[in-house]
Amino acid sequence: xxxxxxxxxxxxxxxxxxxxxxxxxxxxxxxxxxxxxxxxxxxxxxxxxxxxxxxxxxxxxxxxxxxxxxxxxxxxxxxxxxxxxxxxxxxxxxxxxxxxxxxxxxxxxxxxxxxxxxxxxxxxxxxxxxxxxxxxxxxxxxxxxxxxxxxxxxxxxxxxxxxxxxxxxxxxxxxxxxxxxxxxxxxxxxxxxxxxxxxxxxxxxxxxxxxxxxxxxxxxx
Amino acid sequence: xxxxxxxxxxxxxxxxxxxxxxxxxxxxxxxxxxxxxxxxxxxxxxxxxxxxxxxxxxxxxxxxxxxxxxxxxxxxxxxxxxxxxxxxxxxxxxxxxxxxxxxxxxxxxxxxxxxxxxxxxxxxxxxxxxxxxxxxxxxxxxxxxxxxxxxxxxxxxxxxxxxxxxxxxxxxxxxxxxxxxxxxxxxxxxxxxxxxxxxxxxxxxxxxxxxxxxxxxxxxxxxxxxxxxxxxxxxxxxxxxxxxxxxxxxxxxxxxxxxxxxxxxxxxxxxxxxxxxxxxxxxxxxxxxxxxxxxxxxxxxxxxxxxxx
Numbered sequence: 001x002x003x004x005x006x007x008x009x010x011x012x013x014x015x016x017x018x019x020x021x022x023x024x025x026x027x028x029x030x031x032x033x034x035x036x037x038x039x040x041x042x043x044x045x046x047x048x049x050x051x052x053x054x055x056x057x058x059x060x061x062x063x064x065x066x067x068x069x070x071x072x073x074x075x076x077x078x079x080x081x082x083x084x085x086x087x088x089x090x091x092x093x094x095x096x097x098x099x100x101x102x103x104x105x106x107x108x109x110x111x112x113x114x115x116x117x118x119x120x121x122x123x124x125x126x127x128x129x130x131x132x133x134x135x136x137x138x139x140x141x142x143x144x145x146x147x148x149x150x151x152x153x154x155x156x157x158x159x160x161x162x163x164x165x166x167x168x169x170x171x172x173x174x175x176x177x178x179x180x181x182x183x184x185x186x187x188x189x190x191x192x193x194x195x196x197x198x199x200x201x202x203x204x205x206x207x208x209x210x211x212x213x214x215x216x217x218x219x220x221x
Numbered sequence: 222x223x224x225x226x227x228x229x230x231x232x233x234x235x236x237x238x239x240x241x242x243x244x245x246x247x248x249x250x251x252x253x254x255x256x257x258x259x260x261x262x263x264x265x266x267x268x269x270x271x272x273x274x275x276x277x278x279x280x281x282x283x284x285x286x287x288x289x290x291x292x293x294x295x296x297x298x299x300x301x302x303x304x305x306x307x308x309x310x311x312x313x314x315x316x317x318x319x320x321x322x323x324x325x326x327x328x329x330x331x332x333x334x335x336x337x338x339x340x341x342x343x344x345x346x347x348x349x350x351x352x353x354x355x356x357x358x359x360x361x362x363x364x365x366x367x368x369x370x371x372x373x374x375x376x377x378x379x380x381x382x383x384x385x386x387x388x389x390x391x392x393x394x395x396x397x398x399x400x401x402x403x404x405x406x407x408x409x410x411x412x413x414x415x416x417x418x419x420x421x422x423x424x425x426x427x428x429x430x431x432x433x434x435x436x437x438x439x440x441x442x443x444x445x446x447x448x449x450x451x452x453x454x455x456x457x458x459x460x461x462x463x464x465x466x467x468x469x470x471x472x473x474x475x476x477x478x479x480x481x482x483x484x485x486x487x488x489x490x491x492x493x494x495x496x497x498x499x500x501x502x503x504x505x506x507x508x509x510x511x512x513x514x515x516x517x518x519x520x521x522x523x524x525x526x527x528x529x530x
Contacts, residue, residue: 153332154303154329154330154332154343154345154348155345155348156329156345156348156349157348157350157351158348158349158350158351158396158399159348160387160388160389160392161329161349161387162329162382162383162384162387162411162458162459163331163332163387163458163459164387164388164389164458164459165387165388165458165459166388167388167389170331170332170335170458171332171334172334177388180388180389183389183391183392192395195392195395196395196398196399198350198354198399198402198403199351200351201307201346201347201351201355201366202346202347204346
C-alpha cells in the first residue's frame with residue numbers, strides 16, 4: 001500500500017489560515033488501511049481544526065467527506081456538484097489522490113493534510129516499512145524476493161558493501177542490511193549461483209528518471 | 222601493459238608494491254596537498270587520493286591527483302559512485318586519463334549520512350563493480366557503455382577495495398571474485414588488524430585462484446594510540462581490531478603508544494609480505510603522512526624500485 005504520516009497540526013492550521021469554509025476529504029484506499037486518511041481520520045482532523053480555530057476566535061465550517069478512492073475519476077467526480085461551494089479542499093489522501101483532485105477541480109485550492117510516504121507493508125500494528133520503489137524493472141526472481149533497489153541504502157546490485165555489520169546497514173543500527181537478507185534467502189532457496197553473476201547496469205529510464213510514467217493497456221481501452 | 226602506470230609496472234616486474242593515500246583538504250589551498258605529497262614522495266609506487274571520504278566535502282580527487290602528480294608522485298584516483306551518474310563518471314574518466322592519471326580505484330562511497338550534507342540526494346546510478354567493468358570496457362574495447370566508439374580510450378590500471386572483515390564473511394571472497402570477473406587488476410584491502418581472519422580470507426581466495434588473477438595489496442593503518450584503536454573498533458563500520466592488538470598498544474605508557482603503533486605496523490607489513498598471494502602493501506597513515514618514510518623504510522621497502530617508464 002501507499003503509506004503516509006499526518007502533517008503536524010500547526011502546519012495544517014497555517015495552511016488553512018485564509019479559509020473559513022472548507023472540505024476535509026479522506027480516501028477509503030491505502031490511507032484508510034494505514035490509518036492516516038480514512039473517514040475516522042477525517043472526523044478527528046476536522047474536530048481538531050474546528051477547536052483550534054474556535055480557540056483562535058476564527059471559526060471555520062468544515063464538510064467532512066470520504067471518497068472510495070481519490071485516484072479514480074468516477075469517485076472524484078462525485079464531489080463536483082458541491083466542491084465550488086467551498087473555498088478549499090484539505091485532502092488526506094496520498095499525493096496521487098490530492099493531485100488528481102487538483103486536476104479535476106481547477107478553481108479550488110487543494111491542500112495536503114498528510115505527507116505521503118512509500119510503497120510498504122504493515123510489519124506490525126502501527127509500524128510500516130518500505131518494500132518497493134516502483135522502479136519499473138523487477139529483479140526479485142534473482143534476489144530471493146528481496147529488493148536491492150529498495151532494501152539497500154545504496155541500491156547496489158552486487159552487495160553488500162563494506163558497511164554491513166552483523167546484519168545491519170552502515171546508515172543505522174535500526175536498518176537491516178538488504179544484502180544480508182538477500183544472501184540469507186538465496187542460501188535457504190539454494191540459489192547462491194545468482195549471487196555469482198555480474199548484473200548489467202540498471203535502466204533507470206523505467207524508473208522515475210524517465211519522467212512521469214504512464215501505463216497504457218490496449219486490451220482495456 | 223594495460224595502462225603503463227608505474228604501479229602496474231612495479232607489480233608486473235614482481236616487486237612488492239607500496240601505496241599510500243592522501244586525503245585532500247577541506248578547502249581550496251593546494252599547499253595542503255603538496256605538503257602531504259612531500260611526505261609520500263619516494264616512499265610509494267603510487268598514492269591514492271581519496272574522493273570525499275565519509276561524505277565529508279573536500280577538494281576533488283582529480284584535482285588532488287594532478288597536484289600529487291606535479292609534485293613527482295604517481296597518483297591513484299579514487300572514484301565513488303555515490304555522487305556521479307554514469308554520464309559524469311565517463312566524462313571524469315576521460316578527463317583524468319587525458320591529464321595523465323593512470324590508476325583508478327572503483328568504490329561505492331560511504332553513505333551521505335556520515336558527512337556534511339546528510340540531506341543530499343545520492344546517485345548510485347551504477348555500483349562499484351559496474352564501475353570496474355565500465356572502465357575496463359572503455360579501456361580495452363575503446364567504446365562507451367552505449368556502444369559508441371571513443372576518440373581515444375582512457376588508460377587505467379583498474380583497482381577495487383575489499384573489506385575481508387565486513388559481514389557476512391561467507392560472501393567476502395565471492396564478492397572479490399565478482400570484482401575480479403568484472404575486470405579489476407588490483408585490490409587494496411581495508412585496514413587489517415585481525416590477521417587470523419585475513420589469513421583465512423586469503424586461503425579462501427587462493428582456493429579459487431584469485432591471487433593469480435588480481436594483485437592483492439594488504440591495507441594497514443598505524444595506530445596512534447590505544448584510544449584511536451578503541452574508537453575505530455567501536456565506531457568505524459567494518460574495522461575489526463582484536464583485543465590482544467588493543468592490549469599491546471594500551472600496555473605502553475601514553476607517550477610511547479605512537480612509537481608502538483608504528484612498530485606494530487612495520488611488523489604487520491613484514492608479516493603480510495611473507496604471505497603467498499600478497500603483492501604489496503597499502504599504507505593508510507591517516508593524517509600521519511609524515512611517518513610514511515619511517516614505516517615503509519622500517520619494513521625494508523626503501524628505496525622503491527625504479528622501473529622503466
